[in-house]
Amino acid sequence: MKKSVLIEYCDMQVEIKELKRLIKTTEEKIIKLEEKERTRDVVSGGAGGTQHFKVEGFPVPEYAKVKRLLISRRERLKMKEEELLEITNQAEKYIESIKKSEIRIMFRMRYVEGLTWNQVAHQMNEMFSRTKRTYTEDGCRMKGNRFFKETEGHKVSL
CATH class of the missing domain: 1.10.287 (Helix Hairpins)
Structure with missing residues (x-):
């Protein structure tokens, strides 16, 4: 795949x-x-034109x-x-x-949940707040692009 x-x-x-x-x-x-x-109208007819009839159209x-x-x-x-x-x-x-957990988490948020890379970065920062890692929008996008470049052998921009 x-x-x-x-x-x-x-x-x-x-x-x-x-x-x-x-x-x-x-x-x-x-x-x-x-x-x-609906179109409505009143027409005259019958009995010498003295009777009135309501007509509706659709x-x-x-x-x-x-x-x-x-x-x-x-x-x-x-x-x-x-x-x-x-x-x-x-x-x-x-x-x-995907073997690397970090990439799996980012891709799940980006592609399955439909988050933007900026939202992915914020979520990753919350998830990994106890570690020394800091995630940015560009950093997350670059990790994804590097993953595709390594696994598919060509430059990809997502």
């Missing part, structure tokens, strides 16, 4: 977040259609299209979440295969 698993894991999380945003937007559009897009074709879109997006989200679960397992397996 390679760092590509970690990259794909992060990308998949972003994709799922975007899909959830699209679903929310679609749901809001449906609510708007249901509540505000944009059925547009509503149906948006409902289908919502169903489609929800199905895609479900598939992506299942894919993410598989990739999560691969990413965690990859991280657990």
